[in-house]
Amino acid sequence: MQMGADGAIRGEVRAAGHQRVAHGLYRIETPEIGDWENLLRDLGALLLVLPPGAVFTHVTAARLLGWKLPALPEQVPHFAAVRGQCRPRRPGLICSRLTHDSTPSTAHGLPVDAPAEILLRAARDLGDLDLTIMVDSAARLGHIDDDAIQEILETKRPGTRRLSRVWEVHDRRAESAGETILRLFHDVLEIPTASQIDVHDDHGRWVCRADLQVLGTLDLHEYDGAVHRESAVHKRDLRRERAIASTRYRRRGFTLDDLLNHAATVMHELDRALNRPHQAERLRRWRALIDDSFYSAKGRDRVMNRWYRSTDPVVWARSA
Known part of the structure; x- marks a missing residue:
């Protein structure tokens, strides 16, 4: 039996007061703490079965x-x-092999791979839309830059083609996954936009910052997530919308349901606003992007089946 931090135990016998993390791996039960703290303890316990120098990667x-x-x-x-x-x-544990030199770091006391390596490993599994959300966020936090990405892309390793495609359209100004999805929707529909635009009234006074502005127009397009329906946030949003209404700008809000389940309707609305003809090919490209992502049952099944096969469920019992 091997002991680790926070009372983690590697062995075949479960001790009293311990909960199972993985086959042959247990840690002290902690029902009193939240999901995040329990996740950190699970990952800390997994270090008992990982070899020295191992790092966490991917999502x-x-x-x-x-x-x-x-x-x-x-x-x-x-x-x-x-x-x-x-x-x-x-x-429940997928291990890949480190084949290239990288500079790992720590987060919450746990070893993590270099950001570019993390994105490359995610690019092997995720669709373009899913990966763009991660790339936007990593760039916004300053964890990744063009030099690091180009160094990875030059290796021509699996995943570099998708990562290159996503890096070309990433936007470090995106503040949420919903904003990234909304921007990509406009990109696929060939509607040029600018992100995080400061809105001023006719007297030059700052009013707010908008998610997207359709270039060549005064139309502001924003993502309205579930948080915007919370009472305090909703009241603030109403004051903000009244302030925008006093300017020359026009605001349109979009929900995730609009973008996933009513994309054709939204596309027609935007085409009419831009006074341009409809093109069905744009909608087909958007639906293909969604179908390859976690935002569709087809995309979820594809990735989860891949991950399930990667855990080698038939032979795991031989590695206690």
Whole structure:
């Protein structure tokens, strides 16, 4: 039996007062703390089964670094990267091999891979829309820059093609996953926009900052997430909308349901506002982007099936 931090135990016998983290791995039960604290303790316990020098990567590391994430399913594996041939096999743990030099760091006391490596590993699984959300957030936080991305892209490793495509359209000014989705919707519909625009009234007084402005117009397009329906936020939003109404600008709000389930209707509204003909190909491209992401059942099934196969569920019992 091997002991780790926070009372974690690696062994086949479960001790009283411990909860299971993975096959042959337990830690002290902590029902009194929140989901985030329990996640940190689970990851800390996993270090007992990971070899020295291992780092967390993919969406696990992204979560530790505070990046915005796409709409991940409730049950997502933990991701680690290791050097050498020793790759622990546990249900719920996916280990990849570190083959290139990188500069790891720590987040919340846990080892994490370099940001560019994290994005590259995510690019092997996620769709363009999902990955763009992560890239926008990493760039906004200053964790990634063009030099680091170009160094990764030059390796031509798996995932570089998707990462290159996403990096070309990323925007470090996006403040939420919803804003990224709204911007990509406009990009696919070939509607040029500018992000995070300062709005002033006719007297030059600052009114607010808007998510997107359609270039060549006074139209402001913004993402209205669930938080905007909370009482305090809703009251503030109403005051903000009245302030915008006193200017020459016109505000349109969009929800996730608009973009995912009523994209055709929204596209027709925007085409009419821009006085241009409809093109069905734009809608087909948007639906293809959604279908390859976590925002569709098809996209979720594709990635989750890939992850399930990667945990090698048949042979894990041989690696206690």
